[in-house]
Amino acid sequence: MSKMMTRERLDRVIVSEKKYREKDREMGKLSKQLREYDFTREQRQAIDRLLSAGNACCARYGELAYQQGAKDVVAILREFDLIKAV
Secondary structure, three states, X not given: OHHHHHHHHHHHHHXXXXXXXXXXXXXXXXXXXXXXXXXXXXXXXXXXXXXXHHHHHHHHHHHHHHHHHXXXXXXXXXXXXXXXXX
């Protein structure tokens, strides 16, 4: 449930975030440019694997940053005795 709620809130934030939308449009333009090149099938697959690996790396980084941020918030709340250790 919380993952779904977080995702829905995040989707609303992302849609309203100008810098993200600009980067998304830029990525679309660059992707279109790349498709116009006369790459062989093997070259296209190599590019796709590279981009997929980069995307997976960035996604994992985001997950780890989010988790660390949540841990930091809990540590701060404990420090101010706003929550008790479990």
